[in-house]
Structures are given as structure tokens and as C-alpha cells.
Amino acid sequence: MDLLRTRKYSKNNQYIISVLLIVITAVLSFFAVDYIGYRAIALILLVVVSINAILFDIFPVLLSALLSALIWNFCFIPPTLTLHIGTPEDGLMFLMYFVIASINAVLTYKIREVERKERDEEEKVKAIKLYNTLLNSLSHELRTPISTIIGAIDTIKDNKTILSDKNRNELYSEIEIAGFRLNRQVENLLSMSRLEAGFIQPKNDWCDLNEVIFTVIKDTKDEANNHKIEFSPNENLPLFKLDSGLIEQILYNLIHNALQYTTENSTIKIExxxxxxxxxxxxxxxxxxxxxxxxxxVFDKFYRLNKTATGGTGLGLSIVKGFTAAMNGKIYLENVPEGGAKFTVEFPCEFLPNTNLENE
Incomplete structure (x- = not known):
């Protein structure tokens, strides 16, 4: 990213801003010349030319270098308010100032250009790496359920294969699970696109967090066959003003991640x-x-832990972090001393006592 993105200004604006910086500096220096001397003013103007070289393209910078030399001569080198230079020493100083200002402007600009090209190359390499990572992940994550669906349908359509009702239902179940898996990956990609485009705008409303958690547990029921999900509703919880839809997606991705990367018969506890x-x-x-x-x-986009089983695009936890940040929340990850991991999500929000639920 270019410093302050000033190179994105139009050429006219770059000329105007660079000239204004020189003029303003000269005006301020005019009131200080009796204290610091006209030779020190040259150094100050050189600093401003260097700043222009960092911020702008080459021609506005060269203009500021020429203008600063003329202003220094006219306003500060004795005799002042004239372009005449009184002594050979001052004449040599003026010539050296102009040469140094021009070289400084060109070299500083060239250095910034080299740095910008290096950053562009690094960003390009990073983008290609992310693209390849995504492509490799999707090639597995999408191909596997698609192959399952095609294989199951081919088996069902094969008139030569006699299927019992049990086998047919099993194939239907495989198709359903594969369909849900495809839908989850598409949802993750869409969510990541919305996050990167800045389209996530929380729609806060009063919600019962216990009910939201029960909904997510119900949605993950089919995935949790060999795991145990524990949740004891906190009856003392107030009603929270939150985006319940985003909360559900955050919880779903965290639970799904725990189900995917823990062994069978593991316990997942929600509080x-x-x-x-x-x-x-x-x-x-x-x-x-x-x-x-x-x-x-672990919250980086496309990041997958080393030595983990194949599968997953590495988007789940990055989406969790993105949705949490969109709600001005924070997420923390720590290992539990007894074994396992704990995710803690905090959201600043309004709340009111949940008194009505006790009377329903």
C-alpha cells in the first residue's frame, strides 16, 4: 500500500499539494530565519522535497525541488527579495542546493518505486499461493461429495441392481449428507466473499441465547453421531440485543470444527x-x-493445521473471526490443561432481564 495512497491523487492535485507544501514551509521559515539563519532554511526545504518524493510522482517532485530552490534564493539568500546572489559562496551553495534537491527527489522517488514493485510482487505471490490453496482444498471438498452423489444416483438408476429398501434409504442418506456438505462449502465461500467486500452489517434484535444455542445443536445433530454435545441452559441469562443469524453461524462453525478435528466419543461443552x-x-x-x-x-484464511486429516478449506475459523469482528466482538483460543481446546467469544451488547420467559 502506498503511503497515504497519495499517488492515487490526480496529477493536478499532486502538483497543487506539492507546491502548497513548499510555499507553506517557506512562509513559516520566513518568520524563523532571524533565529536559525538562511542556511538552515535550505535543510528544511530539502526535507519537504524529500517528503514530496515519498508521496508523489516524479514530475510534481521535480517542480517542488525547482520551486524550493528559487524561493530559497529569492526570499532567504542575501540580498533578499531578488534573484541576485551577493557572494560566490552563496552562489555555490545555491547551485549545490538545486543539484542536491533534484538528486534527492529522483533517488527518493526511485527507491519508493522499487519498494512498491517489491510489495506488488509479494502480494502477487501471496495471491497465487492463496488461490492454489483454495483450489486444492476445493478440489477435494467439492469432488468428494459430488462423486458420492453421482455414485449413489448411478446405483439407484441401475435397473440391474436390486436394492432393498434399507440400501436405498442408505443411498438417499449419503446423497443428503453430501448435499449438506456441498451447501456448507458454498455458504463458507459466500460468507468469506461478503466479509472481504464489507457487506456484513449486523441486524441486532432481542434474542434468547439459550434458544439460539439449542437451534445450532439441532442443526449439527446429524454430524454429531459419534460425539457428545453438552449444554445446560443458563436460566439467569438476560435477553441480548444481537444478530442471532450471525451468532448461529459462528456457533455452527465452531462446533463443526470441534466435531471434525476431535476423535470419536469426544465431548463438546457449550456455556x-x-x-x-x-x-x-x-x-x-x-x-x-x-x-x-x-x-x-488458526484464524487465518485457508490455514490448516499441520499433520491434520485431509478435508476442509480452512475457511471456517476465519469466518468465525470475521463475523465476530463485524459484531465488534473478540474471540480467544486456548488449550485446556486437562486436554482439549476452548474458544471464548465475547460480544458487547445491550441486554435486559429475561423475566418474561419464566412466566411463559
């Missing part, structure tokens, strides 16, 4: 609490936890 101004949700599992040296990277 909901509140502080004076925050809604707090914790999801803990008793799996193997995360390598300490990789905890800082």
Missing part, C-alpha cells in the same frame, strides 16, 4: 454467560488441543 456489558459464549472440547506454535494462525 453461555454474561458480564456487565458483554455476552460470553465458551465452546470446550476434550480433544488433543492445538499446537502452541500454531494457535496464532
Amino acid at each position: 453461555a454467560n454474561n458480564s456487565d456489558s458483554n455476552c460470553i459464549i465458551q465452546i470446550t472440547d476434550n480433544g488433543q488441543g492445538f499446537p502452541e506454535n500454531e494457535i496464532d494462525f
